[in-house]
Amino acid sequence: MGYRRKRLVVITLLRLAERAVEVFQAGLAPRILFSGGRGNFTETWDQPEAVTFSLRAAELGVPSEAMLLETTSSNTGQNVRNSHRLLEEQNFQPSSVILVQKPFMERRCDTYMTLNIYSFSSGLTQPS
Numbered sequence: 001m002g003y004r005r006k007r008l009v010v011i012t013l014l015r016l017a018e019r020a021v022e023v024f025q026a027g028l029a030p031r032i033l034f035s036g037g038r039g040n041f042t043e044t045w046d047q048p049e050a051v052t053f054s055l056r057a058a059e060l061g062v063p064s065e066a067m068l069l070e071t072t073s074s075n076t077g078q079n080v081r082n083s084h085r086l087l088e089e090q091n092f093q094p095s096s097v098i099l100v101q102k103p104f105m106e107r108r109c110d111t112y113m114t115l116n117i118y119s120f121s122s123g124l125t126q127p128s
Contacts, residue, residue, distance in 0.1 A: 013041065017053035020100045021060045029098055032057060033086070035070040035079040048072075068092075 020032050034057070036042070036049030045052065048071035057067060070086045073079040087093065 013049065014053070014056050016100055017056040018060065020053070021057050021062055023098055023100065024057075024062055024066065025060075031066050031068060031092070032062060033068040033070065033083055035073055035083045037072045037074050037078075039074050 017034070020034070023029055024032050034050035034053040036053070038045060038048060042049050042052075048069075050069040050071045054064075054067050054069055058064065068086060068090060070079070070082045073082045
């Protein structure tokens with residue numbers, strides 16, 4: 001039972017990476033930032049979420065130079081703060097952001113983005 005549950009979570013979360021790749025391949029963003037260490041659903045994974053997502057993106061044809069990885073976050077607030085810090089370190093200052101996340105995270109992600117870091121509204125998208 002536990003194995004099936006974990007497998008479902010992996011498949012569901014990997015769909016987020018696939019949606020990010022769709023956005024990238026449609027030319028809507030020049031880079032993908034995968035953010036995530038180990039969280040509630042992924043604490044038993046062998047590697048951080050961001051690494052797992054980037055491997056899937058690479059399988060789908062995204063070049064490594066188009067990906068940024070933030071691998072230390074364990075919750076939404078840390079995802080936003082640590083990703084922002086990484087973008088600053090890379091001297092990459094986006095004029096807009098397209099967020100790809102699970103449907104139940106939309107409001108939380110948008111709130112963190114607009115209240116804590118960015119003064120613009122972020123676009124939201126989710127896997128179909």
